[in-house]
Amino acid sequence: MFFCCNFAAMYFTSVIRFSPEHGRELPYYKIKESFRDVLGRVHTRVMLTPGYLPDLSTDEIVQVRRGLTFLMEESALIPGQQRIFAVDPRVGCSAKVLGYIDRFWDEILSSGRIDASRESYDAAERKAHRLIDVDTVKHTDAREAGAENVCLQAIKEL
Numbered sequence: 482m483f484f485c486c487n488f489a490a491m492y493f494t495s496v497i498r499f500s501p502e503h504g505r506e507l508p509y510y511k512i513k514e515s516f517r518d519v520l521g522r523v524h525t526r527v528m529l530t531p532g533y534l535p536d537l538s539t540d541e542i543v544q545v546r547r548g549l550t551f552l553m554e555e556s557a558l559i560p561g562q563q564r565i566f567a568v569d570p571r572v573g574c575s576a577k578v579l580g581y582i583d584r585f586w587d588e589i590l591s592s593g594r595i596d597a598s599r600e601s602y603d604a605a606e607r608k609a610h611r612l613i614d615v616d617t618v619k620h621t622d623a624r625e626a627g628a629e630n631v632c633l634q635a636i637k638e639l
Contacts, residue, residue: 490515491528491549493542500533507533510542512549512585528594529585537581544574548582549589 492515495508512529534542547570571579 491546491553493546500535503533503535507535510534512546512589514553526594528589529592531585534581536577541575541578541581544570544578545581545585547571548574548578549585552582552586 492513493510494513495510497506498509499505500507500509510531510533511527512531513525514528515523515525517523537545551570571582574582
């Protein structure tokens with residue numbers, strides 16, 4: 482029996498790059514999603530590349546991240562999504578931050594990245610159902626399963 486516990490969280494990564502538009506080095510941002518699939522493996526996926534965001538402070542970027550994570554968990558687009566926030570983190574955010582949250586969320590939805598997320602969850606779930614739960618397997622003759630059987634068959638052939 483496999484237990485599905487999906488905690489998907491959005492976060493920003495940045496690389497310092499020279500911005501020709503601004504004439505100086507600035508952080509170049511990507512919005513990523515981190516999650517565990519049904520097998521418990523950790524995955525990350527780039528959801529959006531907004532690029533340079535010179536008009537947002539570090540605190541505002543954190544607020545945008547929280548808002549996007551909240552929208553992801555409230556959307557119910559990912560199966561088995563667990564709740565991270567008890568209350569809406571967008572409450573009390575400035576109009577500028579809310580505008581970025583809405584813009585980025587719309588871009589993520591229109592890009593089809595959420596559909597790709599669903600496909601990877603479904604593929605991992607299909608793979609989990611094909612695996613053997615070793616705690617429930619009962620076998621009395623080791624020669625019939627696994628590497629032992631391959632070795633035995635090789636010896637018999639020789």
